[in-house]
Amino acid sequence: MSALLELQSVETDIGGSRILRGVSLEVNSGEVVALMGRNGVGKTTTLRSITGLRPIRSGSITLAGQRIDRMTPDARARAGIGYVPQGRDIFPHLTIEENLHVGLVVHGRRGTEARIMLDRVFALFPVLKEMLSRKGGVLSGGQQQQLAIGRALLTNPKLLILDEPTEGIQPSIIDQIGDTLKKLKTSNISEKDATAQSRQEAAEIMGAVTTLKKEGALAILLVEQYVDFCREVADRFYAMDRGAVTISGDIASLTDEVVKVHLQV
Numbered sequence: 728m729s730a731l732l733e734l735q736s737v738e739t740d741i742g743g744s745r746i747l748r749g750v751s752l753e754v755n756s757g758e759v760v761a762l763m764g765r766n767g768v769g770k771t772t773t774l775r776s777i778t779g780l781r782p783i784r785s786g787s788i789t790l791a792g793q794r795i796d797r798m799t800p801d802a803r804a805r806a807g808i809g810y811v812p813q814g815r816d817i818f819p820h821l822t823i824e825e826n827l828h829v830g831l832v833v834h835g836r837r838g839t840e841a842r843i844m845l846d847r848v849f850a851l852f853p854v855l856k857e858m859l860s861r862k863g864g865v866l867s868g869g870q871q872q873q874l875a876i877g878r879a880l881l882t883n884p885k886l887l888i889l890d891e892p893t894e895g896i897q898p899s900i901i902d903q904i905g906d907t908l909k910k911l912k913t914s915n916i917s918e919k920d921a922t923a924q925s926r927q928e929a930a931e932i933m934g935a936v937t938t939l940k941k942e943g944a945l946a947i948l949l950v951e952q953y954v955d956f957c958r959e960v961a962d963r964f965y966a967m968d969r970g971a972v973t974i975s976g977d978i979a980s981l982t983d984e985v986v987k988v989h990l991q992v
C-alpha cells in the first residue's frame with residue numbers, strides 16, 4: 728500500500744539560499760506523524776512546500792498517489808490538505824461563529840453538510856460552542872489554536888497539517904501534560920485557576936488529535952517541539968537538521984538519547 732503523503736528528495740530555495748536539501752518523508756492514512764527539529768532547521772518550509780506556499784526546486788510530492796507539487800495551494804487544499812499555519816491564523820475582529828462560517832463559505836459547504844461539519848468541530852472543542860459570540864482576538868492562545876484547527880477541519884481534509892499547535896501555551900505547562908491528562912480524569916480543576924485553564928487547553932488540543940486519530944478518517948502531520956506531546960500523540964517521528972531528515976522511526980524509538988543528540992539546543 729502506498730503512502731497518503733510522500734515527499735521524495737524535496738529541495739526548496741528561499742531567496743537564492745537552499746533551505747531544504749532533499750527531504751523525504753511519508754505519512755500513511757490514519758497516522759499521526761511528528762516533524763521535529765531545532766529552530767530554523769526547515770520544518771515550516773517543509774510544510775509550506777507541501778501546501779504549495781513555497782515552490783519546490785526539485786523532488787516530488789504526492790498525495791494519494793497523485794503528484795501535487797505543481798498545483799496551486801488552492802488546488803492542494805481541494806485535493807485534501809488542511810493546514811493550520813504557525814502562529815494565530817484567525818480573524819481577531821470576527822466572533823468564533825463568524826470565523827467558522829468564513830471556513831464554511833470559503834469551501835462552499837452549506838445546509839446539512841455544514842451542520843454536520845460544525846457539530847464535529849464542537850464535539851472536539853466544546854469551548855468553541857460555549858463561546859460562539861466571543862471575538863477571536865480575546866481568546867487565549869490555546870483557544871485560538873482550537874479555533875484554527877476547527878476551521879481547518881471544516882474542509883474535511885484527508886491530511887491535516889499543524890505547525891506547532893502548542894505555541895502560545897506556556898512551555899512549563901506542556902511539559903506537565905502527561906501528568907495533567909491523568910489528573911484531568913481523576914479530579915476537578917478549578918476554572919478560576921489560569922494555569923489550570925491553560926493546562927486544560929493543552930490537554931484539549933492533545934485530546935482532539937487523539938480523537939481524530941481514533942476516528943481514523945484522516946492523517947496528521949504535526950510540527951512540534953515538545954517531546955512529551957509527540958510521545959503522547961504521534962505514531963512516528965522525523966527529526967530534521969539543516970534542511971534534511973537526520974533520523975526517523977516509531978515514536979517508541981524517540982529515546983532521551985535521540986532527543987539529546989538530535990533535538991536539544
Ligand SMILES: Nc1ncnc2c1ncn2[C@@H]1O[C@H](COP(=O)(O)OP(=O)(O)OP(=O)(O)O)[C@@H](O)[C@H]1O
Binds near residue numbers: 767813
Ligand atoms: N521568508 C524567509 N526569508 C529568508 N529566509 C527564510 C524565510 N523563511 C525562512 N527562512 C530561513 O529558512 C530556514 C528554515 O526556516 P523555517 O521557518 O522552515 O524553520 P523552522 O524549522 O520552522 O523553525 P522554527 O522552529 O523557528 O519555526 C531558516 O534559516 C530561516 O531563516
Ligand SMILES: [Mg+2]
Binds near residue numbers: 770771772813890
Ligand atoms: Mg517553524
